[in-house]
Amino acid sequence: MSGSAAYNTLVTTFTKLYRYQHLQMIAGWDQAAMMPSKGNDARGAAMAELAVLMHNTLTAPHLNGALTAAKAEVTDGVERASLREMERQWQVANLLPADLVEAKSLAGSRCEHAWRTQRKANDWQGFLVNFREVVKYTRQEATLLAEATGLSKYDALVAKYEPGMNGATIERMFNELKQWLPGLIKQVQAKQATETVLAPTGVFPVEQQRALGLEVMGLLGFDFEAGRLDVSTHPFCGGVAEDVRITTRYREDDFVQAMMGIVHETGHARYEQRLPREWVHLPLGQARSMGVHESQSLSFEMQLGRSAAFLQLIAPLVKKHLGDQPAFAPDNLGKIYTRVKPDFIRVDADELTYPAHIILRFEIERALIEGEIEPDDVPRIWDEKMLAYLGVDTRGNYQNGCMQDIHWTDGAYGYFPSYTLGAMYAAQYFATLRKLYPDLDQRIARGDLAPIFTWFEQNIWSQASRWETPELIERATGEPLSATHFERHLRQRYLGEG
Amino acid sequence: MSGSAAYNTLVTTFTKLYRYQHLQMIAGWDQAAMMPSKGNDARGAAMAELAVLMHNTLTAPHLNGALTAAKAEVTDGVERASLREMERQWQVANLLPADLVEAKSLAGSRCEHAWRTQRKANDWQGFLVNFREVVKYTRQEATLLAEATGLSKYDALVAKYEPGMNGATIERMFNELKQWLPGLIKQVQAKQATETVLAPTGVFPVEQQRALGLEVMGLLGFDFEAGRLDVSTHPFCGGVAEDVRITTRYREDDFVQAMMGIVHETGHARYEQRLPREWVHLPLGQARSMGVHESQSLSFEMQLGRSAAFLQLIAPLVKKHLGDQPAFAPDNLGKIYTRVKPDFIRVDADELTYPAHIILRFEIERALIEGEIEPDDVPRIWDEKMLAYLGVDTRGNYQNGCMQDIHWTDGAYGYFPSYTLGAMYAAQYFATLRKLYPDLDQRIARGDLAPIFTWFEQNIWSQASRWETPELIERATGEPLSATHFERHLRQRYLGEG
Numbered sequence: 001m002s003g004s005a006a007y008n009t010l011v012t013t014f015t016k017l018y019r020y021q022h023l024q025m026i027a028g029w030d031q032a033a034m035m036p037s038k039g040n041d042a043r044g045a046a047m048a049e050l051a052v053l054m055h056n057t058l059t060a061p062h063l064n065g066a067l068t069a070a071k072a073e074v075t076d077g078v079e080r081a082s083l084r085e086m087e088r089q090w091q092v093a094n095l096l097p098a099d100l101v102e103a104k105s106l107a108g109s110r111c112e113h114a115w116r117t118q119r120k121a122n123d124w125q126g127f128l129v130n131f132r133e134v135v136k137y138t139r140q141e142a143t144l145l146a147e148a149t150g151l152s153k154y155d156a157l158v159a160k161y162e163p164g165m166n167g168a169t170i171e172r173m174f175n176e177l178k179q180w181l182p183g184l185i186k187q188v189q190a191k192q193a194t195e196t197v198l199a200p201t202g203v204f205p206v207e208q209q210r211a212l213g214l215e216v217m218g219l220l221g222f223d224f225e226a227g228r229l230d231v232s233t234h235p236f237c238g239g240v241a242e243d244v245r246i247t248t249r250y251r252e253d254d255f256v257q258a259m260m261g262i263v264h265e266t267g268h269a270r271y272e273q274r275l276p277r278e279w280v281h282l283p284l285g286q287a288r289s290m291g292v293h294e295s296q297s298l299s300f301e302m303q304l305g306r307s308a309a310f311l312q313l314i315a316p317l318v319k320k321h322l323g324d325q326p327a328f329a330p331d332n333l334g335k336i337y338t339r340v341k342p343d344f345i346r347v348d349a350d351e352l353t354y355p356a357h358i359i360l361r362f363e364i365e366r367a368l369i370e371g372e373i374e375p376d377d378v379p380r381i382w383d384e385k386m387l388a389y390l391g392v393d394t395r396g397n398y399q400n401g402c403m404q405d406i407h408w409t410d411g412a413y414g415y416f417p418s419y420t421l422g423a424m425y426a427a428q429y430f431a432t433l434r435k436l437y438p439d440l441d442q443r444i445a446r447g448d449l450a451p452i453f454t455w456f457e458q459n460i461w462s463q464a465s466r467w468e469t470p471e472l473i474e475r476a477t478g479e480p481l482s483a484t485h486f487e488r489h490l491r492q493r494y495l496g497e498g
Numbered sequence: 499m500s501g502s503a504a505y506n507t508l509v510t511t512f513t514k515l516y517r518y519q520h521l522q523m524i525a526g527w528d529q530a531a532m533m534p535s536k537g538n539d540a541r542g543a544a545m546a547e548l549a550v551l552m553h554n555t556l557t558a559p560h561l562n563g564a565l566t567a568a569k570a571e572v573t574d575g576v577e578r579a580s581l582r583e584m585e586r587q588w589q590v591a592n593l594l595p596a597d598l599v600e601a602k603s604l605a606g607s608r609c610e611h612a613w614r615t616q617r618k619a620n621d622w623q624g625f626l627v628n629f630r631e632v633v634k635y636t637r638q639e640a641t642l643l644a645e646a647t648g649l650s651k652y653d654a655l656v657a658k659y660e661p662g663m664n665g666a667t668i669e670r671m672f673n674e675l676k677q678w679l680p681g682l683i684k685q686v687q688a689k690q691a692t693e694t695v696l697a698p699t700g701v702f703p704v705e706q707q708r709a710l711g712l713e714v715m716g717l718l719g720f721d722f723e724a725g726r727l728d729v730s731t732h733p734f735c736g737g738v739a740e741d742v743r744i745t746t747r748y749r750e751d752d753f754v755q756a757m758m759g760i761v762h763e764t765g766h767a768r769y770e771q772r773l774p775r776e777w778v779h780l781p782l783g784q785a786r787s788m789g790v791h792e793s794q795s796l797s798f799e800m801q802l803g804r805s806a807a808f809l810q811l812i813a814p815l816v817k818k819h820l821g822d823q824p825a826f827a828p829d830n831l832g833k834i835y836t837r838v839k840p841d842f843i844r845v846d847a848d849e850l851t852y853p854a855h856i857i858l859r860f861e862i863e864r865a866l867i868e869g870e871i872e873p874d875d876v877p878r879i880w881d882e883k884m885l886a887y888l889g890v891d892t893r894g895n896y897q898n899g900c901m902q903d904i905h906w907t908d909g910a911y912g913y914f915p916s917y918t919l920g921a922m923y924a925a926q927y928f929a930t931l932r933k934l935y936p937d938l939d940q941r942i943a944r945g946d947l948a949p950i951f952t953w954f955e956q957n958i959w960s961q962a963s964r965w966e967t968p969e970l971i972e973r974a975t976g977e978p979l980s981a982t983h984f985e986r987h988l989r990q991r992y993l994g995e996g
Contacts, residue, residue, distance in 0.1 A: 016547060019543055019544040019546075019547035019548075020544075020547065022540055022541070022543075022544035023521045023525055023544050023548060026524070026525055026528055026541075026544075027521055027524055027525070030524055030528060034532070034726065035741060036722065036723050036724055036725060036726060036741060037723050038721070038723045038724035038740060038741065039724065039737075039738070039740050039741025041740065042520055042738055042739075042740040042741065042778075043520070043524075043741070045517055045520075046517040046518075046520035046521050046524075049514060049517035049518065050517075050521060053551075223536070224534065225534050225535050225536045226534055226536035226537065227534060228532065228534060239537075240537070240540055241540075242536060242537050242539065242540040243533060243534060243536065243537025243540065243541070280540075
């Protein structure tokens with residue numbers, strides 16, 4: 001118990017919210033992984049009722065006074081951080097008028113629902129009608145959040161996903177990337193053009209892929225008494241910190257994606273599983289941000305999972321579960337998992353071209369929210385940037401161009417940078433780790449992953465939301481976020497430099 | 499919308515409760531079928547928070563006035579029935595003081611928790627300490643409910659599980675059973691002593707048993723777009739009407755129990771799946787009672803599932819999934835599924851001896867609640883009745899005697915009769931069906947189960963809680979509940995009479 005009565009009141013309310021959120025997360029996981037189709041309407045109604053309840057709990061009039069009083073009373077550093085995170089959640093629920101929240105939510109649902117057919121039909125003009133509405137309400141949201149927080153409009157949206165980050169910093173980072181990334185992609189493509197890659201062939205039964213996935217999860221420290229692996233159309237990491245549910249999807253003609261997908265989700269999962277238990281019921285105890293969450297999955301997938309050392313470690317497991325074939329040689333697995341090919345679709349992109357997809361989205365959505373461009377302008381700018389950054393021609397191809405993502409349909413502007421920020425954080429973590437353990441790759445290859453997990457435990461997982469992201473990164477790595485580590489990692493992996 | 503504003507207010511509140519209950523049921527199913535062990539504390543806290551919320555919703559002060567006003571305003575028959583069912587739920591939450599509810603709940607948890615080890619240790623004296631407390635609080639509950647409802651103490655508890663039923667009627671029915679049941683059991687044992695039954699042998703892999711179970715469920719009309727089959731330690735039917743989750747447990751050396759367990763749970767499931775959708779959000783739209791629910795599972799398991807005709811129908815499926823062996827001949831399956839053997843344990847009892855287990859529990863718990871006997875008297879009476887009804891000696895064997903069930907540990911007095919009432923309802927339904935379809939067995943044998951489902955749809959499933967149980971039974975079968983049909987069914991099945 002704190003010495004501040006007001007703070008204790010807040011703890012009571014946020015503990016209640018944590019319990020409601022538990023039900024929300026489990027019902028959401030079930031909806032994606034277990035629920036039969038006819039259960040959907042009742043589930044939707046129940047989850048909407050729960051959302052109303054959570055909103056009402058977080059907008060109860062007494063909380064405003066309790067926050068003000070607690071801020072005056074609390075002096076302890078952890079409690080002050082706890083208050084900061086409570087206030088962050090409180091603001092999201094309280095700063096916006098209910099009619100705007102509802103209008104944006106309805107516009108988003110309408111746009112997303114129609115998009116599912118419009119995308120298939122390449123129907124940009126049809127999409128544009130709903131898209132304009134979503135942008136309109138998101139701009140209103142951004143304006144109100146900007147007024148309340150003193151940030152710019154776009155930054156106010158970014159802060160929802162990456163507290164402490166802003167458009168100017170992202171722009172600076174991404175501009176650095178833009179200087180060397182397109183050239184690097186071309187270089188790597190030229191290099192890989194002469195390489196031979198054996199494609200795995202055969203049927204890989206789901207049960208065997210699952211057994212392989214479970215063994216790899218075990219290697220990565222997943223706690224099976226506090227989580228599960230299941231199947232869903234779109235893989236995700238859900239559930240609650242005490243009971244983390246990851247999913248994947250299997251194709252019997254290809255295990256490559258499912259296996260690395262499991263590594264990725266296990267990165268998310270371990271972060272959740274190792275969040276500090278003494279704060280688990282408070283905003284303070286939750287994962288820092290979308291970007292930091294992605295930095296965990298990308299640490300596992302990109303830094304560790306696709307490394308030559310890790311593939312050397314798990315190649316015998318692949319053989320054990322899926323039988324032997326030349327394509328399963330560690331060296332060949334390495335080639336498979338580092339193949340670079342500029343293409344239309346972000347979610348299918350490789351490690352090297354992925355940032356280009358993100359940079360163009362960041363530039364477009366920032367301009368959209370700041371009112372510098374209009375929804376009608378998007379395809380033209382998209383086409384230009386895709387050609388410039390990736391050499392891919394998307395003219396007239398809306399479905400594989402600016403209509404490919406769900407984020408802009410349902411109003412999640414400010415979210416896209418998280419993906420590449422996560423990749424950059426991950427590269428910086430591993431640069432630090434490599435300084436601490438010059439023999440890191442040898443350790444990985446022989447299955448000694450403890451140094452990695454211990455470092456994450458101490459520097460990221462146990463810190464939860466104790467610090468805003470820039471401070472978390474600086475405390476963990478000894479320096480502010482820098483694009484250098486990401487560049488060095490990519491040059492090392494893809495060109496063998498350094 | 500009703501013409502009564504008060505009634506509409508109630509509908510709003512009960513719709514909210516229905517949505518909360520959805521979350522409760524899904525979280526409860528997940529806890530039993532999916533949740534890893536370390537998730538349990540957080541789940542318990544979340545479900546307790548939800549229970550508090552539901553209790554607060556149902557005890558909101560305005561509901562009392564709304565119920566009174568609506569009862570004065572509503573004239574429509576369906577709405578009056580709807581009000582009756584709302585009031586029933588309201589009473590359960592409002593008639594008892596919070597401190598008694600809490601004291602009983604704590605005493606029940608303590609007793610049940612200790613019982614799990616005391617039972618194994620055959621520790622009656624240790625058990626007795628907690629058991630006395632549970633009986634004390636249950637008597638207080640019964641006294642208050644009796645005062646409020648005008649029923650006797652035991653009847654007030656029975657009404658929680660079987661509205662409209664009472665101890666006097668149950669006593670009359672059970673006294674009838676007692677006249678012929680012990681003799682019938684002996685006769686059947688004598689007859690079966692000379693029969694040869696082939697035991698199935700081999701290993702029956704879980705996946706094959708599951709495939710068989712799914713096919714049998716399909717035959718029984720289970721809607722897989724509105725439900726699932728999973729595994730849990732204690733099989734149950736859970737979920738919600740729109741999304742029914744049944745479970746079973748498999749043993750690789752024995753498929754007999756799992757298969758019939760699936761048939762049993764499918765009976766529960768179809769009742770839920772076919773409850774009328776227009777009432778699904780109201781107490782009116784919920785299953786009538788524990789006894790009627792059990793009548794559905796026992797209709798499927800006992801009346802249909804263990805019949806010679808049904809076993810003839812599914813014997814080819816058993817062979818298809820588990821391979822062929824002489825034990826899978828329909829006639830032999832019939833012998834397996836109708837084997838009679840008086841024994842200690844209720845949950846393992848066969849169709850014929852099961853009612854004896856229930857009758858003795860009813861007689862003891864009724865006397866306990868009415869204050870005619872004390873907890874200390876239970877073993878002595880148990881031993882006497884087990885010897886009289888089943889010829890089984892339980893002296894000193896508490897763990898397989900009066901300490902075998904969970905019901906008395908956590909205060910669920912008045913529940914036991916539901917099992918045998920359900921068996922009697924089921925026999926009466928099928929007597930009606932056989933009058934309508936004299937060729938019912940031939941139809942079953944050739945897979946024409948539609949007449950059965952149509953009859954249940956019209957007479958039971960679609961009626962939900964429209965009528966109290968006695969009226970439901972009389973409307974469905976044209977006469978009040980009578981033990982005759984049950985006796986005739988048993989004599990026909992086990993002695994070939996009639």
